[in-house]
Amino acid sequence: MSxxxxxxxxxKMEKRKAVQxxxxxxxxxxxxxxxxxxGPGKGKTTAGLGLVLRALGHGWRVGVVQFIKGAWDTGEKHALKAFGDRIEWHTLGEGFTWETQDKARDIAAAEQAxxxxxxxxxxxxxxxxxxDELNIALRYDYLPIDAVVxxxxxxRSDLHVIVTGRNAKPALVEAADLVTEMGSVKHHFSAGVKAQEGIEF
Amino acid sequence: MSxxxxxxxxxKMEKRKAVQxxxxxxxxxxxxxxxxxxGPGKGKTTAGLGLVLRALGHGWRVGVVQFIKGAWDTGEKHALKAFGDRIEWHTLGEGFTWETQDKARDIAAAEQAxxxxxxxxxxxxxxxxxxDELNIALRYDYLPIDAVVxxxxxxRSDLHVIVTGRNAKPALVEAADLVTEMGSVKHHFSAGVKAQEGIEF
Incomplete structure (x- = not known):
């Protein structure tokens, strides 16, 4: 470089810094x-978990509610035990709707969560x-969107709330400060690769 | 419900479960x-951190290299100290290019990282x-994309690698198993809200 x-x-960078x-x-x-x-892509829950980690690093207390239990015991739940009572973790949802096959039970679980x-x-x-996955409960109208919004x-004015899950309702997007759509560009499932320990769960 | x-x-759910x-x-x-x-949206780094947490929950050892130091000391780095030598964290990049304003120094830092x-x-x-933010170093050609890919x-066949940062190069996307594009639907900066402790850093 000359x-x-x-x-x-x-x-160029001086100018860019001034703008910034x-x-x-x-x-x-x-x-x-x-x-x-x-959005349909990966990273909705894991990005939420990254913010949980960041918040814990600032000494905050954090609460987590899982609206869908999922099929497996998750690694993150285990890892967050390292932070003791600085984190409150509640898995109150049932499995996916095609696992429970019982709508009344799904609704009761969503209300409890x-x-x-x-x-x-x-x-x-x-x-x-x-x-986590509150959007799923809203999508199936297991919870009233108006009351949630x-x-x-x-x-209160200093409370951060993160909602994850596909198909966020328009009323929720309208009320939100920050909305990110995770898009799937390429997915290993399409290449026959199974859900991997440490990645999917 | 009747x-x-x-x-x-x-x-309906029985059928869906069979397909699933x-x-x-x-x-x-x-x-x-x-x-x-x-992608331009939020969640690229935090989704990576969520996977780090998940991996730690499975008892794995994890390595992190930050290619861009950023302007602040991050909460996540502090939080991950809870996992002791199960995590190796290296901040080797310099700040953003408009902060250093020195291309030769940026290149040297990228090579070291x-x-x-x-x-x-x-x-x-x-x-x-x-x-983290390797894509930035690749975008400015501070590192040769061919050698990185x-x-x-x-x-080795059981090693997971996560690369974050805007403007992923096509050759990297081609080599990847899983590519997610974070799209910005709505951002609080547009409403005059500043970067928030615990969220942006």
């Missing part, structure tokens, strides 16, 4: 965020709540 | 995956390696 090239790079700094300075509001991770979610959101020692809007 | 409705639900089970049975290959989290990545991938006690293709 000196002239190095100089051009530095000048100005953008950061414009943003002044602090608030608890309603975060939605949706939502009651726990409301309890965690009301706990002043908790700064972040992850409601109203509870989110009424949350 | 009995007839409950029955219809059960029948058949799909699962078709997938028989076990292998370490090359996973890429890319990649050398550490190769060392971790060669360590037989490590089952998962997270190469060749190293991934030559990895």
């Amino acid at each position: 000196d002239a090239e190095a100089d051009r790079h530095r000048e 700094d100005a953008e950061v300075a414009e943003k002044t509001i602090e608030k608890g965020l309603l975060i939605v991770n949706t 939502w009651a726990k979610a409301e309890e965690l959101m009301a706990d002043p020692t908790i700064r972040l709540v992850l409601l 109203a509870a989110f809007r009424a949350r | 009995d007839a409705e409950a029955d219809r639900h059960r029948e 089970d058949a799909e699962v049975a078709e997938k028989t290959i076990e292998k370490g995956l090359l996973i890429v989290n890319t 990649w050398a550490k990545a190769e060392e971790l991938m060669a360590d037989p006690t490590i089952r998962l390696v997270l190469l 060749a190293a991934f293709r030559a990895r």
